Amino acid sequence: xxxxxxxxxxxxxxxxxxxxxxxxxxxxxxxxxxxxxxxxxxxxxxxxxxxxxxxxxxxxxxxxxxxxxxxxxxxxxxxxxxxxxxxxxxxxxxxxxxxxxxxxxxxxxxxxxxxxxxxxxxxxxxxxxxxxxxxxxxxxxxxxxxxxxxxxxxxxxxxxxxxxxxxxxxxxxxxxxxxxxxxxxxxxxxxxxxxxxxxxxxxxxxxxxxxxxxxxxxxxxxxxxxxxxxxxxxxxxxxxxxxxxxxxxxxxxxxxxxxxxxxxxxxxxxxxxxxxxxxxxxxxxxxxxxxxxxxxxxxxxxxxxxxxxxxxx
Amino acid sequence: xxxxxxxxxxxxxxxxxxxxxxxxxxxxxxxxxxxxxxxxxxxxxxxxxxxxxxxxxxxxxxxxxxxxxxxxxxxxxxxxxxxxxxxxxxxxxxxxxxxxxxxxxxxxxxxx
Numbered sequence: 001x002x003x004x005x006x007x008x009x010x011x012x013x014x015x016x017x018x019x020x021x022x023x024x025x026x027x028x029x030x031x032x033x034x035x036x037x038x039x040x041x042x043x044x045x046x047x048x049x050x051x052x053x054x055x056x057x058x059x060x061x062x063x064x065x066x067x068x069x070x071x072x073x074x075x076x077x078x079x080x081x082x083x084x085x086x087x088x089x090x091x092x093x094x095x096x097x098x099x100x101x102x103x104x105x106x107x108x109x110x111x112x113x114x115x116x117x118x119x120x121x122x123x124x125x126x127x128x129x130x131x132x133x134x135x136x137x138x139x140x141x142x143x144x145x146x147x148x149x150x151x152x153x154x155x156x157x158x159x160x161x162x163x164x165x166x167x168x169x170x171x172x173x174x175x176x177x178x179x180x181x182x183x184x185x186x187x188x189x190x191x192x193x194x195x196x197x198x199x200x201x202x203x204x205x206x207x208x209x210x211x212x213x214x215x216x217x218x219x220x221x222x223x224x225x226x227x228x229x230x231x232x233x234x235x236x237x238x239x240x241x242x243x244x245x246x247x248x249x250x251x252x253x254x255x256x257x258x259x260x261x262x263x264x265x266x267x268x269x270x271x272x273x274x275x276x277x278x279x280x281x282x283x284x285x286x287x288x289x290x291x292x293x294x295x296x297x298x299x300x301x302x303x304x305x306x307x308x309x310x311x312x313x
Numbered sequence: 314x315x316x317x318x319x320x321x322x323x324x325x326x327x328x329x330x331x332x333x334x335x336x337x338x339x340x341x342x343x344x345x346x347x348x349x350x351x352x353x354x355x356x357x358x359x360x361x362x363x364x365x366x367x368x369x370x371x372x373x374x375x376x377x378x379x380x381x382x383x384x385x386x387x388x389x390x391x392x393x394x395x396x397x398x399x400x401x402x403x404x405x406x407x408x409x410x411x412x413x414x415x416x417x418x419x420x421x422x423x424x425x
Binding site: 168 | 371372375
């Protein structure tokens with residue numbers, strides 16, 4: 001590994017297009033930032049599996065349930081890729097999977113919520129997987145860490161399938177009208193804002209950004225949020241589903257129609273749009289984790305009295 | 314007269330095979346024709362009927378592929394309806410991949 005004082009030099013090299021391949025190319029700062037972003041990716045993929053599993057029980061047909069199982073299998077594979085890359089950096093996969101308490105996992109808050117019906121399942125595919133693609137295709141295009149960049153070719157292709165599954169079902173539920181469309185609207189009502197938060201602190205509040213300076217990713221939080229909205233807002237508008245955002249044709253960007261961020265009632269899965277909060281409060285909520293955090297991680301870790309009966313199998 | 318009718322049917326068939334060659338697997342950059350999923354194409358006036366299989370009975374992309382096939386065929390001039398029959402006999406094997414399909418899959422690191 002390079003000594004810490006080489007950090008500025010490494011950043012410069014990366015800015016000129018240098019691709020980091022092994023630990024010898026890294027400074028401690030680079031390695032630490034890489035470990036964080038890889039852990040976030042791996043954990044997000046991993047925890048989507050139990051979340052999707054519960055929701056799959058409400059699938060309308062055997063084939064649609066099988067489609068979710070295939071998605072779950074893909075997601076576990078993606079987690080394995082991220083953890084495998086972390087293993088090369090000396091982090092134990094065993095520890096990543098089994099050595100951490102539920103609150104120590106680094107997936108976004110949206111995946112700490114219960115997905116309780118088919119509408120929420122397909123909106124998760126349409127919104128959460130869209131967020132995943134937005135983040136990962138940026139990494140795939142711009143990332144300075146070669147092994148991760150290359151590993152994402154397969155991941156990206158599979159995520160596109162998940163996304164399509166979500167979007168085509170969202171269209172179908174909207175077209176069906178009645179109770180199906182109402183359930184879709186209810187899902188969108190809490191899942192749209194939760195995904196907006198997912199992209200994190202707005203650029204004007206962010207003081208320093210290792211992930212950008214080491215070019216682990218290429219776009220800023222606000223840019224990524226715009227990319228995500230540029231797909232999800234027109235989709236919802238085209239199927240008659242309301243979202244709290246619109247395209248501002250003067251500014252040529254998407255605008256959030258409430259004072260972002262706001263208070264969230266996790267129990268009711270309801271956003272209190274008239275109660276703006278600070279990002280410090282958002283981070284606090286994230287840190288406390290959401291209602292399903294324990295259950296999902298117990299399922300994965302096979303906790304003895306957990307949902308899957310642990311070693312009692 | 315009879316000969317002309319036959320010619321017409323032949324042209325339609327060719328167009329349909331061509332259209333099917335443009336329907337892509339939702340996950341991989343390979344057409345369903347190169348995957349060897351199409352078993353038969355029949356036309357009757359303006360109606361098209363396709364026998365199609367999948368690589369596995371638990372294929373997660375079944376609905377997407379069927380939707381894509383129907384949409385593609387119904388957009389063809391002279392086609393008023395397209396029916397897709399899912400068939401499992403004979404079962405799909407890798408031997409049904411075309412040479413081009415093989416090359417695409419290999420280039421993605423998939424063993425064939």
